[in-house]
Amino acid sequence: MLNNKYITGSCTISNGIVRKNGQMVFENQHAVLSNFLLSVYQAFKFSYPKFYKMDNLSKLGWLASEILLQDASLKERYKPEETGLILANANSSLDNDLKYQNTINDIPSPSVFVYTLPNIVIGEICIKNNFKGEHAFFIQDKFDAGFIYTQLNYLLDIDILQAGICGWVDVLGEEYKAALFLIEKSNTGQGLVFSPDNMDRIFNTIN
């Protein structure tokens, strides 16, 4: 490792609970997923009309990224090309694929079809934040912190990126889980060293 990197923030969303840096910041345990996501959006007073067009996967990832990046002021500290994203999940875009499949014999909708790719959630986060750097979407059986660490660590080490958002965003029906980590080279936040173990620890404290 050429220099240290830090997990300067984290946001997890699962089982009706939103946590930022380990602290619960919102709870709504009894709603179906679409209503739950809307309740998060409203609770944080977000104002972003594109949110309503997104599928549940993009909504979940977008909300986690917005909560993660609140007060992070990345735009002031990094050029658009210096921030990147490495995300993964198990079910790709299958949740929306099933919805699109039901429209095929009727009138296939381009606005549903576009979400039949898992990397669209990365595109949505990039559009909102003007991130133009390296990014990749991987499919994994289960969260592989070591692999994600290796990918992002390399890009930070060779100075392709100065900051990265990495983690997991998965939705299938009413099952969902998001865990996003903000990784930077200087320790501006709670001071956790960027490592697979530290990501796993945060990922595993939620269900």
Next chain:
Amino acid sequence: MSSAGEIAIPDVYVVADNIVSPLGKTTVDNFSALKTGETAVKQHADEAISNQPIFASLFDKGQDFYEDTEQKYTRFERLLIASVGGALQGSDINVGDEKTVLILSSTKGNISLLETENNAPELKARISLSASAKLIAEHFGFKNQPVIISNACISGVLAIITGMRLLRTGQYENAVIMGADVISKFIVSGFQSFQALSKEVCKPFDQSRDGLNLGEGAGTIILSTNKKYGDNIKVLGGSVSNDANHISGPSRTGEELAFAINSALKDASRQASDIDFISAHGTATVFNDEMEANAITIAGLQNVPLNSLKGNYGHTLGAAGLIESIISIQSLKQGLVLPTYGYQENGVTNAVNVCSSAIQVDADSFIKTASGFGGCNAAVIFGR
């Protein structure tokens, strides 16, 4: 050897490759077909994939790729098995070695099972790309957990870049990178809903281009850092960028793809003037080709000979970056840049040097570009 900071970065060599497409089952067959000006794109009237006839590059209905006596594999997986098997045949890579990793690139994988199978909970697990990758890894005896990339139309190029990086960091010595997509009603109807399909064989960068053709195929590239391949062509560098503009339309300026091209050049320790030809994404949609020509111009590559193979293969989605890189590696070896099937007259604002006939070049290196939904762009450079 190049270096970044204190870490010495090993060179990454191309060991072997394979293409299985409607034009042939080997790289050599495919390149020969392209040299004679063949296209696999033709009109298909098949209600199973489209209510109206479409122009696409599809395998013949009866054609199969692997004799699956136990009926264990889907059509998508049999196609991959044929391609990986073909590539391995031409190499001495030990797939059972812990230093070898398998990488899968696909956009939609087994999605056609939604059309043909009953929607049961087991189906959701069977459709996942992890299930396919695991079956193929077991089939060939790979030991490591496969890496899977699904990043729209840059998946194939991104898989090569990811493989290169996994080898550069020393985590693995060999990477077997496979990519495939098969065409189903799911995919066709989606592109139709965007009115993105051409009414004829597509015409990349041409004045009268009116959309893309879809295509089926698989490609496999095997990479290694082992010095015994030191005389082979290398993957010199690569880069990825995002437009941060629109999820289903390309950048208005092309600056972001230009950034990826420039970063790939830097990663490869090359200048724009070192690039001998460009294998463009060139889907033949109005917006993609316009954006790509802008990007190529911004990067100072507007006079470099360029081709798009979409008129020969259609857009093979998760396989495109692999198939088009493999053909271009052959071009590099044979000193022959192939023409752009369907191109006649410049149809982009910033004219680029589109090859309308095959040209002989004494080539040292080429760049392969790709862009896709989600605003993603990628560029990878191969060379001696």
